[in-house]
Amino acid sequence: MKASAAVLVSAVSACVVSALALPAAAAPPAAATFVAARGGAVSAPVAAEDHVYLATGSTLTAWNRNADGSLSYTGDTRTTPARGQLNGLARSGDYVYASYRSYVSEIAGVAVYSIADRDHPQLLGQYTYSNAAILSAQSVAVANGHLYVLDNEQGLFASPLTSPAVPSFSRVYTGWGNYDYAFVDGDRLYATGRTFLSGTALKIFDLATPMAPQLLGETTLDGYDYFRLKVQPPYVYGFGLAMAVSDISNPAQFTPRGRADAPAAYDGLLLGSHAWGLGLDGIDVWNVTDPDQPAEAGHSTIDAFATDASVVLGTDALLATRADRFVRLDASLPATPAQRGEAQLPAGTAAYDVAVRGDTALLLGNAYGLNVARSSDLDPRGRFETSLEPSLQSRAFEQLAVDGSRAYLTSWGSGLIVADISNPAQPQELGFWSYPFATAIAARGDRAYVGRSTNGGELVVLDVANPANPQPLGAVLTSKIRRLALHDHYVYVADEQAFGIGGLRIIDVADAATPVEVARYAGCDSTLDLAVDAKRRRVLVACGDSAHLVDVSNPAQPQQLAIYADAGSKVALQGDRAFIGGDTGMDEVSFATPAQPQRIQHWDLPMPAARLQVGADARVYALTALAGVHVYAADRLFADSLE
Structure with missing residues (x-):
């Protein structure tokens, strides 16, 4: 990844010799x-012999399916992330193709990877398929020697695979749709996805003429019975609140069968x-031999909680979960599921916060607890799953604080978990x-200080x-708390304007029974984030479209020092150096001269x-959640200013 702005600060290499030597200024x-x-x-993996390739965020990971049933991590593309989140995979020979999209509407495309070295995928290039202002690539497919990218807004685009490393796309179908998942069987392409009104849409295309797909039929199915739709021609099967079957042998006339x-x-x-x-709470087994009467055939207690991607590859069934588990099941005896092996997904599928203790990084997983990793490279070392009910809504972990040998995890759905991390690996x-x-x-x-954000x-x-x-x-009532920071006997509150005016609030908690607001910074009425430099007694406040540096040497009278006007949704502070998030990425900003903040560089995310x-x-x-954790090495010159 390259910075998109030139580095403005560099070390001075020349020196001036004089009779009176002067002390050298610190660089x-x-x-x-x-x-x-x-x-x-994650998205559904693809296979090449014993290897499996799984998209995680903006990178492609490689795994080996070992003879003993285990899964071994062999390589990834961590140093060459894609421009967007990878959301669909397809393979042809020694190439894997991944659709990706960004938060920025005009950034979407196809990333091409070589898997000639099966253990170590290599990014060869990233290719656009359209110059439209609004793009939403959702999936890819390979059929009849062609690569297809499916875009919810713009339709279908195709490229012959005559030059497989360098696709060149043409628009081949104009209709918009819900193309979250693509499945190919022979000359037919099945595209399915969730609609805005919580239905499940299905379109079926004929690809017999690869550069001129024909829409054979489309429908919208009940989104509760068909929460997820899987295809096994001539039927589609719905998984949700029912086991549902529809006949698609005639794509122009979908026929409901059993339920x-x-x-x-x-x-x-x-x-x-x-x-x-x-x-x-496990896997429910159904016998679907008779499509008119799907029948319960058993239940397995194998943990399938929060499965986000699943696929059958030969005699393997693979599950990738939001609880950071990659599970390998035996699919050779479909009536009796059995687990073959399991691995931990690196750095989390939805990491919302991080704390580093020595050689261990604790990544807060939104669906379960802590992904414990080696801090040097975020390689997995273990998982800490809390005792909360296994439900995405009941857990919904938001933020993490570490104090001494304890970690505090806030769950939006339930409350506060306190954990002992005297052995951070366990x-x-x-x-x-x-x-x-x-x-x-x-x-x-x-003392712990907990902020509420809803109602x-x-x-x-x-x-x-x-x-x-x-x-x-x-307790003290506010509008909508987004972040807290503690210094001395003051809690600094990032308060979003929602149920009243927000801003930076400074709360004196010297008397824990009667916390008192002593000041509110008036320069920003809605604060989304904050970071405290305790050594310099300054707070960097995220105001949405800008970031304000505030002097809090007198907490009762916060004073504005500077405004950085180019971004301001998330902030981090390291001495005079700030890192400020916006829609397109992260700015590194120097506040060495507070009244004149200088952007050092911009990193696309x-x-x-x-x-x-x-x-x-x-x-x-x-931490971008869906697109993974992006790590940067900062100058350790400021490391001693961290609180």
Whole structure:
């Protein structure tokens, strides 16, 4: 990855010799450098012999299916991430093709990877398919010697694979659609996806003439019965609140066949005479030999919670989950699912926060708890799954704070988890405090400070001396709390304007029972994020479209020092150097002269950062959730300013 703006600060290499030698001025810190991108949302993998390729965020990962049933991680493209989030894969020979899209509407395309070295995929190039102003590539497919990219807004585009490393696309179908998933069987392409009104759409194309696809039929199915749709011609099968079957042998006339109520499934797999519904509490087995009467055939307690991508590859069924698990199942006996092996997905599929302790990084997984990783490269070391009910809504972890040997995890769906990280590689749950809509967290000693973001904001002071039984001591109402920072006996609150005016609020918590707001910074009425430089007593405030540097040496009278006008959705601060997120990426900004902030460089990100954090290792972490964790090495000159 290359910075999109020239580095404006460099070391001075010349020196002046004089009779009176003067002390050398300290060189300004060097600009940050890109290290790697890892993790992110997954899509259905593709296979080449014993190898499997899985898209994670903006990178392609390679895995080996070993004879003993295990999965081994062999390589990835971490140093060459795609311009957007990878959301669909297709393979042809020694090439893997990935559709990608960015938050920026005109950035979408196809990334081409060589897998000639099966262990180490290599990015060969990224290719656009249209110059339209609004693009939304959702999936790719290979059929009849051609590569297809399916765009929800612009239709279908195709390229002959005569030059497989350098596709050249033409628009071959104009209609918009819901093309989240693409499946090819012979000359037919099946495209399916969720609609705006929560239905499930299906289109069937004839690809007999590859550069002139013909739409054979389309329909919208019940989005509850067909929450996920899988194709096994001549039928499609729905997984959701039912096991549902429709006949598509005549694409111009879809015919409903059998239906049976089922435990909720969020995904599913087809294995000939059987189907597996992947739900919250295991796998429900169905016999679908008779399409008019799908019949329950058993239940397996194999953990399939939060499966986001699944596929059958020969005698293997593979599940990639939002709980950072890559699971290999035996598909040779479809009536009796059996697990062959499991691996941990690196850096998390939906990491929302990070803390670094020595050689360990703790990544907050939105669906379950902590992805424990080696800090040097984010290679997996273990998982900490909390005791909360296995439900995406009940968990929904938002933020992480570390104080001493404890970690505090806020769950928007449930409350606060307290964990012992005295051995950071093996966290242990200590306690739980029920508090729906918990979002922000700060902690020190026997006190934790929890911020609520929904149905009105609230800052609650907790006594956590006994972590098994946290006790609320006092509270202050706000609008919508997005971030908290703690210094001395003040809590700094990033308060979004939602249920009243927001801004930077400064709360005195010296008396835990009666926390008092002592000031509100008036320069920004809606604050989305903040970062505190305790050494210089300054706060960097994210105001949406700008970032304000505020002097809080007198907390009762915050004073504006500077405004950076180019971005301001997320912020991190390391001494005089700031990292400021916006829609297109992250700016590195110098506040060495506070009144004149200078942009050092801009880093493009495939998705906006949900969190910017400077770790104790002086690395900058841009957590984009869907598109993974992007890591930058910052100059350690400022490492001692970290709190």
